[in-house]
Amino acid sequence: MSMSDQVLDSIDVVDLGQIYNGPYCSLLLSYMGANVTKIEPPHGEPLRDRVKDGEAPEFVMLNSNKEGMTLNLKTKEGKEIFKELIEDADVLIENFSVGTMERLDLGYGDLTELNPELIYAHSSGFGEEGPYNEYPAMDLTIQAISGVMDVTGFPNGPPTKAGIAVGDFMGGIHLLAGVLGALYERELTGEGQFVEVSMHDSVFPTLMSPMAAHFNDDNVPPRTGNRHSGLAQSPYNVYETADGYIAIFGVTNRHWHSLLEVIGREDLKDDPRFESNVKRSNHLNEVDELVEGWTIERERDDIEETLLDAGVPCGPVKKLEEVADDPHLKERGMINEIDHPDYGKISVPGLPIRFSGSDLPDIEPSPSKGRDTRKVMCERLGYSEAEFEELEEKGVF
Amino acid sequence: MSMSDQVLDSIDVVDLGQIYNGPYCSLLLSYMGANVTKIEPPHGEPLRDRVKDGEAPEFVMLNSNKEGMTLNLKTKEGKEIFKELIEDADVLIENFSVGTMERLDLGYGDLTELNPELIYAHSSGFGEEGPYNEYPAMDLTIQAISGVMDVTGFPNGPPTKAGIAVGDFMGGIHLLAGVLGALYERELTGEGQFVEVSMHDSVFPTLMSPMAAHFNDDNVPPRTGNRHSGLAQSPYNVYETADGYIAIFGVTNRHWHSLLEVIGREDLKDDPRFESNVKRSNHLNEVDELVEGWTIERERDDIEETLLDAGVPCGPVKKLEEVADDPHLKERGMINEIDHPDYGKISVPGLPIRFSGSDLPDIEPSPSKGRDTRKVMCERLGYSEAEFEELEEKGVF
Numbered sequence: 001m002s003m004s005d006q007v008l009d010s011i012d013v014v015d016l017g018q019i020y021n022g023p024y025c026s027l028l029l030s031y032m033g034a035n036v037t038k039i040e041p042p043h044g045e046p047l048r049d050r051v052k053d054g055e056a057p058e059f060v061m062l063n064s065n066k067e068g069m070t071l072n073l074k075t076k077e078g079k080e081i082f083k084e085l086i087e088d089a090d091v092l093i094e095n096f097s098v099g100t101m102e103r104l105d106l107g108y109g110d111l112t113e114l115n116p117e118l119i120y121a122h123s124s125g126f127g128e129e130g131p132y133n134e135y136p137a138m139d140l141t142i143q144a145i146s147g148v149m150d151v152t153g154f155p156n157g158p159p160t161k162a163g164i165a166v167g168d169f170m171g172g173i174h175l176l177a178g179v180l181g182a183l184y185e186r187e188l189t190g191e192g193q194f195v196e197v198s199m200h201d202s203v204f205p206t207l208m209s210p211m212a213a214h215f216n217d218d219n220v221p222p223r224t225g226n227r228h229s230g231l232a233q234s235p236y237n238v239y240e241t242a243d244g245y246i247a248i249f250g251v252t253n254r255h256w257h258s259l260l261e262v263i264g265r266e267d268l269k270d271d272p273r274f275e276s277n278v279k280r281s282n283h284l285n286e287v288d289e290l291v292e293g294w295t296i297e298r299e300r301d302d303i304e305e306t307l308l309d310a311g312v313p314c315g316p317v318k319k320l321e322e323v324a325d326d327p328h329l330k331e332r333g334m335i336n337e338i339d340h341p342d343y344g345k346i347s348v349p350g351l352p353i354r355f356s357g358s359d360l361p362d363i364e365p366s367p368s369k370g371r372d373t374r375k376v377m378c379e380r381l382g383y384s385e386a387e388f389e390e391l392e393e394k395g396v397f
Numbered sequence: 398m399s400m401s402d403q404v405l406d407s408i409d410v411v412d413l414g415q416i417y418n419g420p421y422c423s424l425l426l427s428y429m430g431a432n433v434t435k436i437e438p439p440h441g442e443p444l445r446d447r448v449k450d451g452e453a454p455e456f457v458m459l460n461s462n463k464e465g466m467t468l469n470l471k472t473k474e475g476k477e478i479f480k481e482l483i484e485d486a487d488v489l490i491e492n493f494s495v496g497t498m499e500r501l502d503l504g505y506g507d508l509t510e511l512n513p514e515l516i517y518a519h520s521s522g523f524g525e526e527g528p529y530n531e532y533p534a535m536d537l538t539i540q541a542i543s544g545v546m547d548v549t550g551f552p553n554g555p556p557t558k559a560g561i562a563v564g565d566f567m568g569g570i571h572l573l574a575g576v577l578g579a580l581y582e583r584e585l586t587g588e589g590q591f592v593e594v595s596m597h598d599s600v601f602p603t604l605m606s607p608m609a610a611h612f613n614d615d616n617v618p619p620r621t622g623n624r625h626s627g628l629a630q631s632p633y634n635v636y637e638t639a640d641g642y643i644a645i646f647g648v649t650n651r652h653w654h655s656l657l658e659v660i661g662r663e664d665l666k667d668d669p670r671f672e673s674n675v676k677r678s679n680h681l682n683e684v685d686e687l688v689e690g691w692t693i694e695r696e697r698d699d700i701e702e703t704l705l706d707a708g709v710p711c712g713p714v715k716k717l718e719e720v721a722d723d724p725h726l727k728e729r730g731m732i733n734e735i736d737h738p739d740y741g742k743i744s745v746p747g748l749p750i751r752f753s754g755s756d757l758p759d760i761e762p763s764p765s766k767g768r769d770t771r772k773v774m775c776e777r778l779g780y781s782e783a784e785f786e787e788l789e790e791k792g793v794f
Contacts, residue, residue, distance in 0.1 A: 007579070007581065058606070058609040061602075061608070131724055136710035140623075141712030144642075149635065150717050152549065160622065160635075161635070163606075166559070170567070173570050184404065193754040198729070204726055205749070207720065208459070210561075211458070216448070226537075226546075236537065245546075245555060249535050315541035318543070323604065324611060349602045353594055354524075354592065355575065355578065
């Protein structure tokens with residue numbers, strides 16, 4: 001329906017992203033049609049180092065559909081080549097620690113002089129300003145400081161990290177929204193701007209439920225295991241089955257009555273201990289024992305089918321290996337099996353945003369280190385082969 | 398620097414969002430300057446129900462800067478008024494379950510006929526298509542099915558939910574990126590489109606680390622507690638202190654040697670068990686006991702200061718009440734203390750994306766139910782007071 005095949009077909013992105021945060025942002029930009037040129041230092045970006053030989057799977061999963069070149073930004077020639085790329089670019093993505101680009105004389109002030117239409121997008125752990133702005137920004141430390149750990153785990157156990165890289169990915173996807181907002185505004189004003197996201201800021205809103213419980217009632221523990229954050233909904237928990245676990249959410253009376261029918265305890269429908277969600281929440285242990293007494297003797301997938309048929313919301317706790325092979329994610333283009341020239345067969349993520357005016361992206365494998373350096377230098381920037389080789393000998397790439 | 402004060406000053410959003418997912422998307426749209434009209438059913442959106450009287454804090458935290466009206470979309474008149482609003486809108490946000498709007502004859506096909514420039518943004522648990530598309534979409538069930546639970550918690554403990562609403566918020570922020578991408582494309586093509594996000598899809602990429610560990614080595618357990626997902630980095634853990642916990646990430650030899658100096662164990666610098674990250678990862682328990690033997694006797698904030706001075710990355714595990722009062726988040730405008738007319742004093746989140754061309758938003762309290770219904774009907778849509786009151790008596794609002 002639209003005139004372009006994909007949303008960002010005409011957009012050029014220079015990408016200094018590393019590890020997860022910046023690269024997730026530029027991955028989605030590339031999937032939306034942008035031409036993304038990933039620039040790595042001569043030794044490769046840190047994510048490549050996670051395996052000794054060949055490609056780290058994380059690198060392969062986060063760098064599909066990108067051009068790849070190396071460039072030594074500490075050399076005079078490297079800086080000049082970088083500036084040539086910036087002159088024609090629409091967007092720069094970088095998630096170095098605060099001040100890195102300024103120390104290279106490649107900060108926003110330097111680059112906007114070359115290209116006032118540039119959108120300079122920076123993501124860091126704690127942002128440019130504020131008392132924590134020089135704190136080390138690993139996902140682990142973000143989860144600690146942001147409160148994610150304090151609200152994850154069981155009341156009688158230690159604070160626990162979420163097993164997902166929530167800081168990195170919340171940072172990266174907020175940065176994507178920032179870039180797209182700035183591209184929209186540039187269509188109206190003709191001007192670029194500096195867009196900044198901090199992982200710490202972007203994680204904060206996700207604490208909504210425990211923060212509300214904290215505002216409502218200071219007696220609720222910060223961590224409630226798999227129970228509701230406010231201990232105010234029941235049944236709401238993860239229950240053990242004969243062969244795994246299942247999450248059940250049966251908090252309305254309609255759900256509860258259906259559940260009682262399924263487990264053969266209609267006699268409890270009028271029991272005053274369980275007659276409302278509030279009453280059930282005052283008898284959490286009794287409700288959970290009742291439900292788990294039934295689930296523990298049955299298989300996870302049978303329980304799921306039975307409960308869904310009865311209209312009781314539930315979800316099987318899928319194992320990682322099941323998720324890696326999930327038929328729904330495959331059908332939706334979120335799991336793409338590719339044969340990567342260096343890694344071999346691997347599944348890589350797709351684009352979690354669907355536009356009716358665009359097709360889902362075709363997936364091209366992540367570049368080997370420096371794969372496209374010569375192409376960018378000679379075909380795009382117009383250097384001769386001899387010039388390229390001279391720079392190569394000098395260690396510029 | 399830009400001509401408009403904020404990125405989306407000229408954009409009108411009709412917002413049917415409920416609970417967390419849609420409302421987070423429209424909250425950020427409103428903070429970016431859009432005029433967001435939140436439409437609730439006559440009894441209010443479900444999030445209001447979480448407390449008996451007054452306003453639920455979650456509702457207050459997610460609905461700042463929005464106009465609020467009620468409208469009964471099941472009445473003929475309600476549908477007509479909704480269509481009048483859509484005719485002049487740029488964006489519609491909704492996160493009802495799949496098929497709800499079609500059953501009301503207000504699906505994308507119906508609305509795009511009225512307004513071909515409309516961007517219709519829909520978020521759901523599992524998306525429009527695929528084998529799970531009718532599964533119930535609570536954050537709890539998304540975390541179960543997506544693998545988040547399988548990778549969170551300790552190897553000898555049960556799968557554990559992340560205490561944050563990762564499905565809802567990853568869904569909402571991906572939807573925001575989708576809306577902004579579609580607004581950009583509309584500037585080029587003049588046409589709107591249908592944008593879709595599923596919570597399940599949007600969570601999948603965050604499994605990056607455990608998925609890579611799964612690809613690398615099937616012997617690593619899916620849950621590694623507070624240790625590295627691949628058990629391949631050390632020291633990397635959360636350590637108990639005299640008064641809490643601290644996350645320490647000292648995986649390079651430089652970090653490790655600094656840490657040994659701080660804890661007075663320089664004698665171990667040449668110990669072959671600990672001479673590289675790989676060796677340390679083969680002796681995880683010994684490394685962790687060594688570190689925790691030192692941290693357990695000291696106070697969290699003293700440890701933090703000592704380690705940061707020594708260049709060892711770490712982060713205090715902040716308690717929820719500390720996060721609610723975090724000085725960094727306050728200084729950055731992420732925590733805003735307001736005096737809400739119905740709730741009273743409360744802190745609400747700000748905009749985690751900073752645009753150099755815009756000021757941070759001023760925060761206006763969330764609307765009471767139906768606060769702006771009359772204003773929208775009479776001032777924007779031009780109904781007379783008499784017409785408004787007649788419709789009101791009919792139960793249209």
